[in-house]
Amino acid sequence: xxxxxxLILVCLGYVVFLFGVAFxxxxxxxTRRIRWLRSPLIYTLSLSIYCTAWTFYGAVGYxxxxxxxxxxxxxxxxxxxxGWWWGLRKLVRVGRSQRVTSIADLISSRFGKSNxxxxxxxxxxxxAVTPYIALQLQSxxxxxxxxxxxxxxxxxxxxxxxxxxxxxxxxxxxxFGTRNLDANERHHxxxxxxxxxxxxxxxxxxxxxxxxxxxxxxxxxxxxQRIDQSEIGTWTIDKGRWATITFLAAAAFVCLPRMFxxxxxxxxxxxHLRMAxxxxxxxxxxxxxxxxxxxxxxxxxxxxxxxxxxxxxxxPLAQGEGGLAMLAFLGGFSSATSMVIVAAMALxxxxxxxxxxxxxxxxxxxxxxxxxxxxNIVLFSRRVSIAVIMALGYFYFVFTGGGxxxxxxxxxxxxxxxxxxxxxxxxxWRGATRTxxxxxxxxxxxxxxxxxxxxxxxxxxxxxxxxxxxLFGWHWLRPDALFGITGLDPTVHSVMxxxxxNTVAFCLVSxxxxxxxxxxLQGAQFVxxxxxxxxxxxxxxxxxxxxxxxxxxxxxxxxxxxQEFFHAEALQQGGRGVLPDPTPAFLExxxxxxxxxxxAAAAHAMIGQIVGGSSVSVQDLLAVAxxxxxxxxxxxxxxxxxxxxxxTAHKLREANExxxxxxxxxxxxxxxxxxxxxxxxxxxxxxxxxLRDTDGLLPEDKTRxxxxxxxxxxxxxxxxxxxxxxxxxxxxxxxxxLRDGRLDAVLDRALDSALAGSTGKLVVKRQKSTxxxxxxxxxxxxxxxxxxxxxxxxxxxxxxDPVLTISVHDVGGQVVxxxxxxxxxxxxxxxxMVFEKFARVSSxxxxxxxxxxxxxxxxxxxxxxxxTYLTGQSGAAFRVSLATNQEMAAE
Amino acid sequence: MSVGPENxxxxxxxxxxxxxxxxxxxxxxxxxxxxxPIFGALLFAIPxxxxxxxxxxxxxxxxxxxxxxxxxxxLLIVVGGLFGxxxxxxxxxxxxxxxxx
Numbered sequence: 001x002x003x004x005x006x007l008i009l010v011c012l013g014y015v016v017f018l019f020g021v022a023f024x025x026x027x028x029x030x031t032r033r034i035r036w037l038r039s040p041l042i043y044t045l046s047l048s049i050y051c052t053a054w055t056f057y058g059a060v061g062y063x064x065x066x067x068x069x070x071x072x073x074x075x076x077x078x079x080x081x082x083g084w085w086w087g088l089r090k091l092v093r094v095g096r097s098q099r100v101t102s103i104a105d106l107i108s109s110r111f112g113k114s115n116x117x118x119x120x121x122x123x124x125x126x127x128a129v130t131p132y133i134a135l136q137l138q139s140x141x142x143x144x145x146x147x148x149x150x151x152x153x154x155x156x157x158x159x160x161x162x163x164x165x166x167x168x169x170x171x172x173x174x175x176f177g178t179r180n181l182d183a184n185e186r187h188h189x190x191x192x193x194x195x196x197x198x199x200x201x202x203x204x205x206x207x208x209x210x211x212x213x214x215x216x217x218x219x220x221x222x223x224x225q226r227i228d229q230s231e232i233g234t235w236t237i238d239k240g241r242w243a244t245i246t247f248l249a250a251a252a253f254v255c256l257p258r259m260f261x262x263x264x265x266x267x268x269x270x271x272h273l274r275m276a277x278x279x280x281x282x283x284x285x286x287x288x289x290x291x292x293x294x295x296x297x298x299x300x301x302x303x304x305x306x307x308x309x310x311x312x313x314x315x316p317l318a319q320g321e322g323g324l325a326m327l328a329f330l331g332g333f334s335s336a337t338s339m340v341i342v343a344a345m346a347l348x349x350x351x352x353x354x355x356x357x358x359x360x361x362x363x364x365x366x367x368x369x370x371x372x373x374x375x376n377i378v379l380f381s382r383r384v385s386i387a388v389i390m391a392l393g394y395f396y397f398v399f400t401g402g403g404x405x406x407x408x409x410x411x412x413x414x415x416x417x418x419x420x421x422x423x424x425x426x427x428x429w430r431g432a433t434r435t436x437x438x439x440x441x442x443x444x445x446x447x448x449x450x451x452x453x454x455x456x457x458x459x460x461x462x463x464x465x466x467x468x469x470x471l472f473g474w475h476w477l478r479p480d481a482l483f484g485i486t487g488l489d490p491t492v493h494s495v496m497x498x499x500x501x502n503t504v505a506f507c508l509v510s511x512x513x514x515x516x517x518x519x520x521l522q523g524a525q526f527v528x529x530x531x532x533x534x535x536x537x538x539x540x541x542x543x544x545x546x547x548x549x550x551x552x553x554x555x556x557x558x559x560x561x562x563q564e565f566f567h568a569e570a571l572q573q574g575g576r577g578v579l580p581d582p583t584p585a586f587l588e589x590x591x592x593x594x595x596x597x598x599x600a601a602a603a604h605a606m607i608g609q610i611v612g613g614s615s616v617s618v619q620d621l622l623a624v625a626x627x628x629x630x631x632x633x634x635x636x637x638x639x640x641x642x643x644x645x646x647x648t649a650h651k652l653r654e655a656n657e658x659x660x661x662x663x664x665x666x667x668x669x670x671x672x673x674x675x676x677x678x679x680x681x682x683x684x685x686x687x688x689x690x691l692r693d694t695d696g697l698l699p700e701d702k703t704r705x706x707x708x709x710x711x712x713x714x715x716x717x718x719x720x721x722x723x724x725x726x727x728x729x730x731x732x733x734x735x736x737x738l739r740d741g742r743l744d745a746v747l748d749r750a751l752d753s754a755l756a757g758s759t760g761k762l763v764v765k766r767q768k769s770t771x772x773x774x775x776x777x778x779x780x781x782x783x784x785x786x787x788x789x790x791x792x793x794x795x796x797x798x799x800x801d802p803v804l805t806i807s808v809h810d811v812g813g814q815v816v817x818x819x820x821x822x823x824x825x826x827x828x829x830x831x832x833m834v835f836e837k838f839a840r841v842s843s844x845x846x847x848x849x850x851x852x853x854x855x856x857x858x859x860x861x862x863x864x865x866x867x868t869y870l871t872g873q874s875g876a877a878f879r880v881s882l883a884t885n886q887e888m889a890a891e
Numbered sequence: 892m893s894v895g896p897e898n899x900x901x902x903x904x905x906x907x908x909x910x911x912x913x914x915x916x917x918x919x920x921x922x923x924x925x926x927x928p929i930f931g932a933l934l935f936a937i938p939x940x941x942x943x944x945x946x947x948x949x950x951x952x953x954x955x956x957x958x959x960x961x962x963x964x965x966l967l968i969v970v971g972g973l974f975g976x977x978x979x980x981x982x983x984x985x986x987x988x989x990x991x992x
Contacts, residue, residue, distance in 0.1 A: 068956055075935050078964065082971045083928030085921060224954040235951035239939045246935065274979060278972035285964050292957060 022189035040275035048198035053139035053336040054409040061309035063295035067232040076249025078281040095264035102350045103260040110426035111434035112519030118354035128415030133393030136336035170390040177345035178382040197334035204331025209290020230296045240492040251417035257346035348385035356381040418444035421503040435513040440506025447498035546579035672838040680712035722851040729858035736778040744771035750786035765805045797823035820877040934963045
């Protein structure tokens with residue numbers, strides 16, 4: 001008989017061995033020689049954490065109590081694995097493409113990254129799994145106590161051993177579960193250790209089974225006969241429980257946080273499922289193959305009242321097979337430890353990601369933009385979470401003392417199965433909404449709490465009156481007979497009500513509520529994951545990562561900068577090669593570097609593409625879209641500014657041209673003016689010199705010369721008057737003397753003064769009836785314009801019988817006065833020039849200074865009208881347009 | 892996995908109505924894979940029809956029950972394994988999806 005000390009020594013040795021395996025495979029994973037670490041066999045074996053100590057020890061006890069019902073615990077997962085094409089394939093694909101870290105993360109991602117939902121799932125998982133962890137502690141301490149009973153020299157105390165076991169497991173989980181913050185939450189070391197434990201527990205159970213069948217029972221046929229003769233020898237089954245527990249096990253297999261961790265999060269390659277689909281059911285079959293024989297032989301051999309949960313251990317001990325008992329103990333120990341470690345890791349990830357980190361970030365008030373120290377905070381919070389979860393399990397074990405192993409396990413299953421409607425609905429139904437999931441989950445959770453967990457763990461948590469009379473004294477609310485339906489098995493009753501009401505609420509509320517945009521996008525991504533995600537490639541190996549990163553960085557940062565950056569990193573890492581290893585620190589710095597060029601979200605997505613090999617999530621895309629929207633806005637602002645600048649430049653150019661033109665005009669004007677002044681001055685000087693210097697001039701000559709001088713002086717005066725007039729008009733300093741009058745009167749006066757004293761024979765044709773128009777204007781100035789035009793016709797009309805036609809009519813609501821003579825008109829090339837200063841059509845008929853029409857135009861523009869040359873008439877034709885706001889006489 | 896019809900129906904172009912013989916076989920294979928768990932669930936439900944031990948009818952001995960359950964179980968594993976091999980062969984013949992593990 002092995003003493004307790006030897007047992008503890010073996011136990012510690014085994015743990016050290018597992019440490020070594022985990023450590024070595026972590027190192028191997030880091031140095032990239034990990035091909036076998038990622039084999040489907042390891043994946044299949046890691047799934048075996050489904051088989052906990054409950055399975056290892058409890059299945060035999062279960063069989064001893066209820067016959068073949070224990071097998072339903074395995075049939076459910078078998079059907080799920082066989083049907084991987086339905087669900088698991090999609091679940092794994094979604095988990096990988098969405099970089100899911102836990103089941104809570106998956107549910108929250110699906111329903112629009114709702115952290116409330118994640119918190120609910122996390123709380124539910126912690127409450128459901130804590131008893132399960134306690135169960136493992138109980139099984140380990142029970143197995144210790146079995147050995148302690150056979151060792152009289154030991155000082156064994158159950159409580160302290162449970163404490164040390166819990167502490168040891170917490171340390172192991174912390175050491176290997178939170179050593180680094182892997183972006184993908186993968187832990188090669190732990191997974192490998194679990195695979196080894198899976199082999200150990202299978203071998204242990206098979207060894208005990210073989211010993212029982214062939215060593216004690218004497219072969220297959222005798223043992224079958226023995227089974228038929230035993231107290232569980234006939235097929236007796238509670239049909240409801242058979243179906244319910246099969247379903248429950250299937251649901252829990254998918255929803256349990258630790259199963260989700262190894263099945264989805266730690267999955268390296270979707271194709272591993274193909275092997276696991278048949279290999280894991282085979283593992284389960286082997287695990288349960290000898291359960292009934294062991295139970296039957298135990299019932300036969302062991303004394304009345306011995307715990308059937310421990311037959312696996314007690315039968316070899318009773319038969320004096322110390323080595324076999326030791327192996328069985330190690331098998332049970334493996335089952336318990338692997339489950340506890342993975343469950344604590346998975347739960348701590350959930351707790352720290354969805355509860356601790358949001359609170360911490362919120363309390364920091366800086367949002368998620370801080371980097372660097374966050375990783376340490378996350379690791380720290382995970383470690384604390386693991387410790388807290390283990391402590392919870394320990395206290396649960398201490399205070400309840402544990403019941404039959406199987407019943408606690410089923411309670412945990414029923415609790416965790418409440419996630420199933422939200423999970424399945426989220427994967428297959430695009431109409432599932434966050435509110436629906438939340439309501440369904442809450443209802444299911446409360447019903448499970450009320451009908452199964454609180455009555456199940458007993459110890460007076462629900463008072464006797466509630467149990468017999470129902471909540472608030474309402475009879476139909478009795479925990480074991482909701483709505484008055486009695487006689488059901490408690491598990492069946494609870495699972496039926498909680499899951500069906502959960503599903504109904506989930507569907508109804510989903511139908512009635514409306515999802516947010518992010519939720520709808522995520523829903524489409526999840527439900528149609530095979531349309532969106534890449535093929536079943538494994539996560540991109542780390543071999544080519546640095547090179548890919550280098551290529552990408554060169555494109556973004558520029559070749560020289562990228563090479564310098566990578567070289568500096570490689571030197572900092574110890575200069576093992578040209579390229580640095582893609583460590584988290586390096587990736588973080590690179591992401592920051594790239595973020596400076598392309599924005600944080602885009603950089604994150606790019607690095608995620610290369611390192612994670614996962615597809616970009618909707619949130620990433622939204623962030624990228626936000627950034628590009630900002631960029632676009634910025635560039636459109638730039639564009640607006642630049643077009644404004646070019647407009648300004650254009651205006652400046654125009655102004656410059658105008659100024660140049662004006663300067664040229666001024667020069668031309670000055671030379672014109674000096675020329676115009678010089679001509680009369682020359683004649684005045686010449687004739688005054690003649691008058692002064694020539695003696696004996698005839699009186700008539702003197703008179704003639706004086707007349708010439710006088711005429712020229714008059715001409716000068718007229719010119720200066722005109723110039724003065726023009727400059728006053730042009731400078732805008734003219735004051736208009738607005739009066740009311742009539743057009744015909746103005747024309748009459750103008751004709752009178754223009755034709756007065758003239759010897760010409762100009763005939764003026766008018767149509768007086770059209771001229772009776774009242775107007776308000778500066779009548780003197782208007783008359784001045786008319787006079788100018790009439791005297792022009794008088795001067796320049798070259799017809800033999802000059803006729804001037806003055807017609808008044810309405811053009812588009814504007815009163816115009818046309819002055820058309822029957823002369824040869826103004827040559828086409830001169831038409832554009834007639835309104836310029838000093839423009840004279842023909843030099844031989846120079847009468848004025850050539851300022852008349854320029855003054856006319858200025859006057860009319862001051863008066864709000866215009867003077868234009870009318871083309872297409874027989875002679876010279878001018879049109880005076882009066883201001884548009886003329887009041888039309890009603891005559 | 893290129894066996895699923897989902898991968899063959901791109902979001903842009905409409906899927907062809909008729910497929911080549913190989914693709915057709917491949918789809919029926921995935922149909923079979925989908926049917927397998929339903930078939931298994933039915934087989935595992937058959938013991939519910941067996942006469943209960945409490946009744947006076949012919950009782951089913953435990954050894955027969957064990958043989959039946961484990962027989963069905965083994966059958967499912969074998970069929971599942973065959974399907975896995977077939978799926979592997981088909982995907983192995985696809986370019987660009989070489990087996991790694």
